[in-house]
Amino acid sequence: EPEVTQTPSHQVTQMGQEVILRCVPISNHLYFYWYRQILGQKVEFLVSFYNNEISEKSEIFDDQFSVERPDGSNFTLKIRSTKLEDSAMYFCASSSGSLRGAFFGQGTRLTVV
Amino acid sequence: SQELEQSPQSLIVQEGKNLTINCTSSKTLYGLYWYKQKYGEGLIFLMMLQKGGEEKSHEKITAKLDEKKQQSSLHITASQPSHAGIYLCGAGPNDYKLSFGAGTTVTVRA
Numbered sequence: 001e002p003e004v005t006q007t008p009s010h011q012v013t014q015m016g017q018e019v020i021l022r023c024v025p026i027s028n029h030l031y032f033y034w035y036r037q038i039l040g041q042k043v044e045f046l047v048s049f050y051n052n053e054i055s056e057k058s059e060i061f062d063d064q065f066s067v068e069r070p071d072g073s074n075f076t077l078k079i080r081s082t083k084l085e086d087s088a089m090y091f092c093a094s095s096s097g098s099l100r101g102a103f104f105g106q107g108t109r110l111t112v113v
Numbered sequence: 114s115q116e117l118e119q120s121p122q123s124l125i126v127q128e129g130k131n132l133t134i135n136c137t138s139s140k141t142l143y144g145l146y147w148y149k150q151k152y153g154e155g156l157i158f159l160m161m162l163q164k165g166g167e168e169k170s171h172e173k174i175t176a177k178l179d180e181k182k183q184q185s186s187l188h189i190t191a192s193q194p195s196h197a198g199i200y201l202c203g204a205g206p207n208d209y210k211l212s213f214g215a216g217t218t219v220t221v222r223a
Binding site: 109 | 148153155160211
């Protein structure tokens with residue numbers, strides 16, 4: 001069964017460093033998203049991406065964050081100058097169209113020390 | 114933003130018994146999504162409800178949408194250990210900008 005894959009599964013980084021979280025969405029999907037879940041809190045929407053551009057982003061997704069689809073298969077989230085409060089589980093998701101259901105990856109646990 | 118309240122926060126059920134989880138929205142529901150999450154893992158898409166009164170089933174899990182009450186319920190019949198996990202409801206104007214509830218933790222006792 002097709003699935004969204006994320007790498008790495010865990011990442012530890014020092015405060016102030018840049019990190020790139022990688023995702024391979026399901027191959028025929030056109031919509032891509034990033035969500036995050038701080039430990040013990042709700043899953044929160046960060047950004048959606050369609051047709052090589054950001055469709056929508058939340059207040060959390062500030063200039064520190066960027067997304068890119070560098071080739072036909074990968075979808076990345078870059079966090080510049082990480083802060084302690086960026087520690088969270090980051091989920092990539094994709095869907096084939098609106099109102100079809102988004103499929104999530106297993107997540108990358110980011111720990112900023 | 115859309116606020117979703119789930120109840121109960123957690124429940125423990127004996128294997129073979131039924132259970133129901135509720136999700137109530139602060140705003141009009143255009144689409145309601147149910148996901149399951151195992152602790153520390155990704156979200157597994159269960160089903161999506163779109164129209165008022167819609168009911169969908171997948172194996173022993175049934176979900177209903179009451180548009181007027183801005184509410185959805187998820188019902189598991191004859192629960193099994195594989196049903197254990199955290200059930201999340203999500204809603205939004207479309208697939209991608211979903212707001213999620215805090216989740217309901219289900220424990221199934223043998």
